[in-house]
Amino acid sequence: MASLVIAEHDGKVLKDTTNKTVTAAAQVSTPVHVLVAGSGADAVAEAAAKLAGVEKVIYADDPAYAKMVAEPMEKLILSLADKYDAILAPATTNGKNYMPRVAAKLDVPQISEILKVDSPDTFERPIYAGNAIATVQAPAGKKVITVRTTAFKAADATGSASIEKIGGAGDPGISKFVSEELSKSERPELTSAKIVISGGRGMQSGENFHLLDKIADKLHAAVGASRAAVDAGFVPNDYQVGQTGKVVAPELYIAVGISGAIQHLAGMKDSKIIAAINKDEEAPIFQVADYGLVADLFKAIPEMDEELTKLGY
Amino acid sequence: MKVIVPVKRVIDYNVKVRVKADQSGVDLANVKMSMNPFDEISVEEAIRLKEKGKATEVIAVSIGPQQASETIRTALAMGADRGILVKTDGEVEPLAVAKILKAICEAEKPELVITGKQAIDDDSNQTGQMLAALLGWPQATFAHKLEMGDGKADIEREIDGGLQTVEVKLPAVMTTDLRLNEPRYASLPNIMKAKKKPIDEKTPADYGVDVTPRLKTLKVTEPPKRQAGIKVKTAKELVDKLKEVGAI
Numbered sequence: 177m178a179s180l181v182i183a184e185h186d187g188k189v190l191k192d193t194t195n196k197t198v199t200a201a202a203q204v205s206t207p208v209h210v211l212v213a214g215s216g217a218d219a220v221a222e223a224a225a226k227l228a229g230v231e232k233v234i235y236a237d238d239p240a241y242a243k244m245v246a247e248p249m250e251k252l253i254l255s256l257a258d259k260y261d262a263i264l265a266p267a268t269t270n271g272k273n274y275m276p277r278v279a280a281k282l283d284v285p286q287i288s289e290i291l292k293v294d295s296p297d298t299f300e301r302p303i304y305a306g307n308a309i310a311t312v313q314a315p316a317g318k319k320v321i322t323v324r325t326t327a328f329k330a331a332d333a334t335g336s337a338s339i340e341k342i343g344g345a346g347d348p349g350i351s352k353f354v355s356e357e358l359s360k361s362e363r364p365e366l367t368s369a370k371i372v373i374s375g376g377r378g379m380q381s382g383e384n385f386h387l388l389d390k391i392a393d394k395l396h397a398a399v400g401a402s403r404a405a406v407d408a409g410f411v412p413n414d415y416q417v418g419q420t421g422k423v424v425a426p427e428l429y430i431a432v433g434i435s436g437a438i439q440h441l442a443g444m445k446d447s448k449i450i451a452a453i454n455k456d457e458e459a460p461i462f463q464v465a466d467y468g469l470v471a472d473l474f475k476a477i478p479e480m481d482e483e484l485t486k487l488g489y
Numbered sequence: 490m491k492v493i494v495p496v497k498r499v500i501d502y503n504v505k506v507r508v509k510a511d512q513s514g515v516d517l518a519n520v521k522m523s524m525n526p527f528d529e530i531s532v533e534e535a536i537r538l539k540e541k542g543k544a545t546e547v548i549a550v551s552i553g554p555q556q557a558s559e560t561i562r563t564a565l566a567m568g569a570d571r572g573i574l575v576k577t578d579g580e581v582e583p584l585a586v587a588k589i590l591k592a593i594c595e596a597e598k599p600e601l602v603i604t605g606k607q608a609i610d611d612d613s614n615q616t617g618q619m620l621a622a623l624l625g626w627p628q629a630t631f632a633h634k635l636e637m638g639d640g641k642a643d644i645e646r647e648i649d650g651g652l653q654t655v656e657v658k659l660p661a662v663m664t665t666d667l668r669l670n671e672p673r674y675a676s677l678p679n680i681m682k683a684k685k686k687p688i689d690e691k692t693p694a695d696y697g698v699d700v701t702p703r704l705k706t707l708k709v710t711e712p713p714k715r716q717a718g719i720k721v722k723t724a725k726e727l728v729d730k731l732k733e734v735g736a737i
Binding site for chain 2: 243245246247250268269270272273274275276277278279280281283284285286287288289298302303304305306307308309310311312313314315348350351352353354355356357358359365367371395413414420422427428438445448449450451453462463464465466467468469470471475476477479480483484487489
């Protein structure tokens with residue numbers, strides 16, 4: 177039949193996680209349609225229409241979808257579900273929020289955070305914090321899937337799909353968005369940055385993170401942190417890379433003062449190149465690092481900054 | 490107001506997981522089992538509601554083997570009032586768990602169900618949302634802060650990029666994230682008291698739910714291993730290497 181991808185966006189910009197989910201969807205069932213649920217999100221619908229491999233964009237424009245509140249999202253997706261044999265969303269906090277509701281109402285199991293499509297009904301997904309990979313086969317019927325987007329390449333913007341505008345499917349009126357506080361940053365987002373530099377407990381304080389900020393500014397990198405650094409109150413929770421935080425897979429991951437607990441490794445071990453700076457030679461992070469520097473970070477980071485300046489960064 | 494807290498017995502979070510040689514699953518023989526850490530946070534939050542006079546009764550529910558009664562006892566020792574054990578061996582998928590919980594909610598009529606956002610074994614992150622959908626209730630997932638109001642709750646959620654507050658009408662389902670609270674340790678007197686608290690024993694059939702897994706696990710394997718690379722001596726050498734391989 178076809179697959180339906182639920183777009184991730186902020187009302188203005190289509191998120192890269194959508195492009196990656198389209199790639200996964202094309203391996204499950206074609207043609208691929210994308211649902212943009214938003215309020216005044218015309219630019220998002222237009223961006224989605226440019227994704228290679230997308231046949232049609234369905235744009236549901238209604239105030240109920242402005243913040244993708246789970247209950248109206250469930251109703252909307254269910255109203256379209258008949259025409260699709262697979263429904264996919266990126267495993268973002270939005271996708272994780274509304275998708276299980278859809279699966280439950282369709283009376284099908286959800287397949288969470290797939291890493292790979294082995295065949296249209298067989299998928300690989302991480303269990304036990306990524307310490308094991310399960311290969312699961314879905315039963316006949318509709319498939320409801322969330323996608324770990326770091327495991328898929330992004331569909332490029334060479335397509336030209338049609339856009340069909342539809343109205344809302346109704347708001348059950350049992351929940352409403354009140355407010356949000358988003359961290360403001362000029363830097364790229366952790367999950368889509370090409371380079372990530374993260375600090376751990378070894379940073380010793382929140383102020384010391386400015387050492388990493390300087391490198392990040394030079395390399396156009398995102399700044400992350402280990403759970404230890406977050407729990408110690410150095411930086412807010414949305415910096416957290418790890419099993420209980422964000423899962424990242426950038427081209428380059430630089431771990432600074434991070435020992436490499438299993439929980440942290442689960443969030444970054446699929447990075448293409450890993451560099452680690454730690455004064456403890458025995459730190460487990462060195463077992464996964466391509467380049468390890470055993471040094472005091474308070475000396476090494478300023479030196480690194482200086483070297484980058486010399487090279488014109 | 491009644492609060493229901495589902496608790497799952499899982500491999501202890503400190504245990505290093507080993508995949509079985511025949512790829513049939515993870516080795517659970519002689520491994521320490523504990524309450525799912527997110528569920529401990531749920532129990533703690535429910536007990537705090539009771540201590541603040543907002544909740545009248547906290548019911549801990551577990552779906553699993555006979556030993557899951559120990560997990561319920563842990564919740565009772567923390568301060569829950571009674572338990573329900575739905576006995577079944579083998580793996581139960583989130584959808585089946587949600588169906589059993591739905592039947593329990595219809596019988597007990599709680600105003601709030603607090604679940605962990607995910608169990609650390611199958612990492613599904615589905616049960617709370619599925620339960621809410623089946624009941625037609627609202628949900629607030631990944632809760633960071635709960636404020637109970639009159640017939641409603643304001644819940645701050647951890648989302649990508651920051652925090653979001655939603656208002657849900659009660660009854661509702663909330664799923665807990667790590668920073669909601671720090672669960673207490675049960676005191677010895679409370680552990681002793683918990684032994685006297687009642688646990689009802691049921692089966693999935695009592696609720697008319699078929700728990701046969703729908704997904705077929707074909708195999709469970711080790712993730713690909715990364716090889717350790719080289720050590721560099723100086724920050725300059727590190728920068729040079731990264732430049733050389735085109736990483737910067």
